[in-house]
Amino acid sequence: MNKPVIAFKWLEEADQALGLPQYETPGAAGADVRANFAPDAREGMILQPGARALVPTGMALEIxxxxxxxxxxxxxxxxxxxxxxxxxxxxxxxxxRGPLGVIVQNGGDTAFEITHGMRIAQMVVAPVVQGWFMLTDNLSDTARGVGGFGSTGVK
Incomplete structure (x- = not known):
């Protein structure tokens, strides 16, 4: 199977020593992405409970x-x-083609420190299939029909 090439470009103030995203094990589906703060923000950030922030990665990419x-x-x-x-x-x-940032949220009950270089997320490369959208007056019947949330039972 051919692996798609994901091209990365360092942003101007990025710490290139942190390296590109990396698969940590041979069977990993996701490559770890690191927080890469600008030089004037390398102390990182504190994320309070319930808060969210956009964490920079120092990169842009071409997929x-x-x-x-x-x-x-x-x-x-x-x-x-x-x-x-x-x-x-x-x-x-x-x-x-813009900067890659990761929206991180603290769902915990204590403040959390995001440090420069910390592995904050993982990226998975996936194929995309675009569908055709069409308007119709009728949809085909199925055994489930219009049964929605919880309609298949609890087991």
Whole structure:
């Protein structure tokens, strides 16, 4: 299987020593993304309970047409500290070329420090299928029909 190439560009004040996103194990689906604060903000930030912030990564990227990059929470931060991404998965479209920032939210009950270089999220490269949208007066019948939330029962 051919791997799509995701091209990265460092932003002007980025700390390039932090490196590009990286898969931490051979079987990892997501590559870890690090907080990369500007030189005047390298002390990081404190995220109070319930607060959210846009955390810079110091990069912009180019995704091949037919793919997207999904930004997802790191499970360890979510379990241990309540740190999540409120728009998860966040989608980066193939035609976006701006800075990559990660919206982080503290769902925990104590303040959380996001430090320069901290692994704050993971990115997953995924294929995109665009559908055709069409208006109709009738939809086909199914066994479930119009049954909505909870209609399939609890087991």
């Amino acid at each position: 091949p047409e037919g793919y997207e990059v999904q930004i997802r929470p790191r499970s360890g931060l979510a379990l241990k500290h309540g740190i999540t991404l409120p728009n998860s998965p966040g989608t980066i479209d193939s035609d976006y």
